[in-house]
Structure formats: structure tokens, C-alpha cells
Amino acid sequence: MTKARNKARNKARKKNRKVTGRHALHTLVVLGLLGTSAYLTVELREQQDGTAPPVQSVSGTGTGTGAASGGKPAAGERRFERLASPARTVVRAADGGVLATFTDGARTAVLTGASRTFTEPKYTDAKVTTDSWVRLLPEAWKEGGEKAAWFKDWFSTSLGSKEPDIFAFAMEYIEGAPQKKDARGVPYSGDAQFGPLNPNGSVAGDLRLEQSDFYDYLGIPYRFRDGTVEQPEAARFRAMDCSGFVRTVYGYRARYPLLAKDIKGDGLPRTANGMARLSPGVPVLELTGKRPDATDRLQPGDLVFFDIDKRTGERLDHVGIYMGLDTDGKPRFISSREEANGPTFGDKGGTARLDGNGFYAAGLRSAKRL
Structure with a gap:
């Protein structure tokens, strides 16, 4: 009887050692998986942090277009x-x-x-x-x-x-920008001129003709939503004036609706004056006939309007796209200009800033957010 009980105990001990061994192995596997999981999670988080874009901060009623705060978007509820x-x-x-x-x-x-x-x-x-x-x-x-x-x-x-945005589109027309063609062979981007030479113009004034629109640049007829069809002029091929540039970037490229002429409606009118007074959107700097007191309400992408040609009376005669602050902390815009013969955010013909007493700063009259 005693021999039988001892045999049973020994058998039970061996079984318990096997179970305990299996549990230990299971525990080690689990710990190993957890460790690997933790390592991969840390690695993934570090990779995401390394590629996460910087963010901006706003306070009060500011627009949040100032310098980046250096923080990074955190996971969780927005x-x-x-x-x-x-x-x-x-x-x-x-x-x-x-x-x-x-x-x-x-x-x-x-x-x-x-x-x-x-x-x-x-x-x-x-x-x-x-x-x-x-x-x-x-x-x-x-x-x-x-x-x-x-x-x-x-x-x-x-x-x-990182798909092209308004700024990316705009930069595709400055001097030296490479030409790109669509599937039909139509050159939809690349170095653009302001307009053809004016036979009666001079370097001091009206050297180039205005009224070159996006369809002139493209060299193709364009049918507007109201049925109006505009034909391009051969002399204006690869050219766009200031409002033509805005219509190219916001309209033809970004697909904001376009109007054939200066009328009030759901779309961008033809001229700078029409855009300022008739287009949809939100007035950011009110049009009062005078220079705005401040530009701190502007955010990138806003349209800025100018009165820089005294011959046009109360009509606004120039429009550009606000880019934000440059590396000197100055508010800068891009537009198509006669002096540079096409789109630029440079300073040829006048400093392209909205502060100070420069040519364009003094002529600033209003801004609108489409």
C-alpha cells in the first residue's frame, strides 16, 4: 500500500513539474511579445513624431498665422x-x-x-x-x-x-518654372508672362498690355457655366495679368467657380475690382477707400486688393494672394505684375510687402477670403 502511494506521489510531482514548465515558458513568451510590442510602439511613435508637421498657436482673436510654436499634433480627440x-x-x-x-x-x-x-x-x-x-x-x-x-x-x-495646394499652384507660374502639359498636350503650368508688349507703351508705363486671362495662357477656348465661350488670343499665349493669375490658380487649378465677366454671382469675376466688390467670400479687410489700419486679420490664401493706378479712379486695379510672413517677419504677397513680366512675390517695381510705406503697401485697400 505504501509503495503504491509513493508511486502515485512521484507521478503527480512529474506532472506538476511539466505544468509549471509550460506555465514558465508561456510567461516568457508573453513577456517577450509584450517587450517586442512596447519596442515597436516606441519606434513607431518616434517615427511618427519625426515626420509630424509643426503646428501653430493662436490666442485671443488672432488668425493663427504667426510663427510656428514648435509643438507637434498629439494623438487623441480634436x-x-x-x-x-x-x-x-x-x-x-x-x-x-x-x-x-x-x-x-x-x-x-x-x-x-x-x-x-x-x-x-x-x-x-x-x-x-x-x-x-x-x-x-x-x-x-x-x-x-x-x-x-x-x-x-x-x-x-x-x-x-502634400498634394499641391494654392501656394504650390501659384509657384508653378513664376519666372523659370518648368512647363507641364496635360494628357491632351495643353501646357497648364510653367513660366508665365504678364501680357504682350504694348505698341504704344514704354518702360515707364504700360509697357505690356493687360487683359490676358487663363484661357489665353492655355491657348484654348473656354466655355463658362452661363454658356459664354471665350477664345484665346494668339498674342497672349502663356500670359496672364493680375486677375488672370488669380483666376488661373484659384479657378482653373483649384476649381473655384469662374464667371465670364464682372457680375455678382457664385464665382470669381474677371477683374480685380470685380473680385473685390462682387465675388463671394468674407471681407477680411473692409473696403473703405483708404489704406487699412492693420493687416493682422489676414491669413495665407486671402486675396489682397490695391489701388495703384490713379487713372482708374475708385476702381481697384491690382490683386494678389497673401502668402504670410516672410523670413524678415514682413507680410508678403504674390501677384502677376507688368514690371516683372509675370507672377512674382519679389520686389521688382515695388516692394511686395503690405507693411511700411512702399508702393504696394501704400496702395493696399482691402482683402477677401474666398
Whole structure:
């Protein structure tokens, strides 16, 4: 009997040792997996942090277009904050950094993304370094727009995207920009001129003719939504005046609606004066007939309007696209100009800044957010 009990105990001990061994092995495997998981998680987080775009900060009723704060978008729930002057929704990451700004009544959205530096050494020593990416919303923003069915997909696709934006389009027409053609062989981008030489002009004034629109640059007929068909002029091929440049960038490239002439409607009119007075969008700097007192309400992508030709009376005669602050901290814009014979953010013919007492700064009259 005793011998039988001892045999049973020995058998039980061997079984327990096997079970214990299996448990230990299982524990080691689990710990190993957890360690590997933790390592991969840290590596992934570091990789994401290394490629995450810098973000900007806003305070009070500012537009959030100042210098980057150096923070990084944090994972987690995003906050939608309402600000005024103008009424807008600011999207913040969990750490408070600004991810995007949407203005009530405007389709123009500014998203924080990878930093870029734009240069044009032939015409200016200034550089524009910005992490603002300007894109068009599918429809005009309104309070609570983040709850709309289209917004989630649009925002997740657009935030952090490096697909060409308004600035990228604009830079494709400055001097020296390479030509690109579509599938039909139409050159849709590349170095653009302002317009053909004026037979009655001079270097001191009206050297080149105005009235070159995007279809002149493209060299193709264009049918507008109202049925109007405009034919390009051969002499204006590869040329666009100031409003033609804006219509090329915002209209033909970014697909903002275009109007055939200066009328009030859902689209960009033909001239700078028409855009300022008739186009949809949000007035950012009110048109009073005088120079605005300040430009701090501007955000990248805003259209800026000027009165620089006294012969036009009260008509606004020049338009450009605000780029933000240059590396000297000065507000700078890009436009197509006669003096540079095409699109530029340089200083030939007048410093392309909106502050100080320069030619364009003194002529600034209003701004609008499309």
C-alpha cells in the first residue's frame, strides 16, 4: 500500500513539474511579445513624431498665422473652438496646437502641414517659410460644419497631405518654372508672362498690355457655366495679368467657380475690382477707400486688393494672394505684375510687402477670403 502511494506521489510531482514548465515558458513568451510590442510602439511613435508637421498657436482673436510654436499634433480627440473677427472654427490637437482654420462663409481653409520655403532670388532676398497649406473646402464653411457628413473624410484626407495646394499652384507660374502639359498636350503650368508688349507703351508705363486671362495662357477656348465661350488670343499665349493669375490658380487649378465677366454671382469675376466688390467670400479687410489700419486679420490664401493706378479712379486695379510672413517677419504677397513680366512675390517695381510705406503697401485697400 505504501509503495503504491509513493508511486502515485512521484507521478503527480512529474506532472506538476511539466505544468509549471509550460506555465514558465508561456510567461516568457508573453513577456517577450509584450517587450517586442512596447519596442515597436516606441519606434513607431518616434517615427511618427519625426515626420509630424509643426503646428501653430493662436490666442485671443488672432488668425493663427504667426510663427510656428514648435509643438507637434498629439494623438487623441480634436477640439473645435470658435473664434471671432472674423467668425471661424479653429481645430486644435490635444496639446492645443492649431491643425486647421475654417472661416464662416468661406471655402478657403488653412491646414497645418510640412514646412516649405519659397524663394525667388532674382527679384528678392526675402524667403517665405510656412507650414500653412491653403485648400478649398467642398462648400462654404458654417458653424457646426465639423458635424457635416462630408467633413470627416475631407479632413482626414487633407490634413498632412502634400498634394499641391494654392501656394504650390501659384509657384508653378513664376519666372523659370518648368512647363507641364496635360494628357491632351495643353501646357497648364510653367513660366508665365504678364501680357504682350504694348505698341504704344514704354518702360515707364504700360509697357505690356493687360487683359490676358487663363484661357489665353492655355491657348484654348473656354466655355463658362452661363454658356459664354471665350477664345484665346494668339498674342497672349502663356500670359496672364493680375486677375488672370488669380483666376488661373484659384479657378482653373483649384476649381473655384469662374464667371465670364464682372457680375455678382457664385464665382470669381474677371477683374480685380470685380473680385473685390462682387465675388463671394468674407471681407477680411473692409473696403473703405483708404489704406487699412492693420493687416493682422489676414491669413495665407486671402486675396489682397490695391489701388495703384490713379487713372482708374475708385476702381481697384491690382490683386494678389497673401502668402504670410516672410523670413524678415514682413507680410508678403504674390501677384502677376507688368514690371516683372509675370507672377512674382519679389520686389521688382515695388516692394511686395503690405507693411511700411512702399508702393504696394501704400496702395493696399482691402482683402477677401474666398
